[in-house]
Amino acid sequence: MTHYDVPLYEGPAHCPTPVAEHPDGIRLLEVQGVRVLLAPRPGPVSAGLLFRVGRADETLATAGLTHLVEHLALHRHGLSDLHYNGATAATYTHFHVDGDLGDVAAHLNGVCAALRDLPLERLETEREILRTEAAHRGHGANHQMALWRYGARGHGLLSYPEHGLWHLGPEHVRHWARTRFTRENAVLWITSDTLPAGLDLTLPTGPPHPVPQVHSALPQAPAYFRGASGVVVMDAVVRRSTAAGLFADVLGRVLFRELRQEGGFSYTATADYSPRDAGFATITALADALPQKQDAVVGGFVDVLAALRAGRVAQADLDAVRTAKLRQFETPDLAAALLPAHALSLLTGHRRASVAELTAELHAATVADLHAVAEQVSADALLQVPTRGADWAGFAEAPQQSAEIVTGRRFPALDDSGETLIIHPQAVTLTAPGNAVTVKYAECAALLVRPDGARHLTGFDGFTLTVEPTLFPVTPADLAVIDAGVPAHAVVPMPPRPPEAVPQPNTGRARPTLWKRARRRLRQG
Known part of the structure; x- marks a missing residue:
């Protein structure tokens, strides 16, 4: 029996309501309260059901909750000849x-049915699977950037273990599914000019959830902060714009030329532009180095940033x-290729620009526009260095200890x-000679x-x-405080x-240092 504190949408399975025709030939319909984007493409049909919920919506204590729902929603599909998958990102969850x-309709119907009535008898098994996945998951060079920038909430949770997998019960998972995986928080895209017969998108109803608030640490x-050996990483939050995307590509191009082709210091030197929400994006750049070349890479990296600034x-x-970006618009069946990006824009409230608008913005961008982005990057940059720091380049060291020390026992x-x-x-404080960390x-x-009494x-x-x-x-009475x-x-x-x-x-x-450990090294617990 399915338990809901919120009503299900009970409309007929096939009553699509036209909403809008995008200039690029993408149709926007509403089906059973779910927004649906359609654009045809020859060959097999692809579809993606996106929900506006992800890891940044959780807390550190419930981290992994969205991932659990995603796994449970796909369990009943088991082994199949279909190619399907699910993914949990910072601000959205995607079923593809x-x-x-016919196959697409059956799969989407199954996902929606599972979200209405999750197979919670599988909860312990799926928790174990996800903990095993986490234990063997590699981390990228920029893994710690989020926690240093955002702390232990919102987007910073991407740097942390999924602590919720240890204790969340059926009631937590059921409530998350029925309040977050709702029709108001969903967008479906399909590479077809018609809706699949028998499509049933019945989902719970509830208020739309905006992208979570951003906090800074x-x-x-x-x-700057000192990170892993062998790599230099920089990220900066900038306003979303065509110029910012172009700047990221220019930054990657210049880093590659200076650090690999001319300096011979790095093998990988690149940059990336990634939307964070409707208004802002993150530009990330990195360069690797052998231990004996790390100082040279840090210096070259900073020189490139300074020159662009x-x-x-x-x-x-x-x-x-x-020119490279304009070539992307020469992709066959461009409207279908744009569907995932347009679906995500609908979820986050970002403008759905047409190809004509984007092309005009690309042609209009000037070096002055990129210079303005470079100044944004310079003002907001967070630099991970493997060596002596970056004070000499005008970067302040990120806090290494708490500003406050409590009095008490x-x-x-x-x-x-x-x-x-x-x-x-x-609050509790842990001090060492010349250092202190306090958690209120x-x-x-x-x-x-x-x-055994440990408290982390x-x-x-x-x-x-x-x-x-x-x-x-300490005694049990002290721990009780x-x-x-x-x-x-x-x-x-x-x-x-x-x-x-x-x-x-x-x-x-040697025993592990007990203070500020997670800012240096993250553990599952």
């Missing part, structure tokens, strides 16, 4: 399928990347680490609770600390650790 019209920019944008570089470490734990009714309970994104706290600002009863003389202060919705019960994973004092071997 290829086949003939950087008190000032441009800023100073307005030294070559007309030849602009012309080259403009003090617990010196049982070994000679020099660390001291301070527990206060509103009211600003705690997640509290991981171990049966992560603040919204991305700082973390761990309270280990084996390393500090922490437990009482952190909001219940941020608490994550964790499974027992193997005995060898519990740190011990005076073992003669």
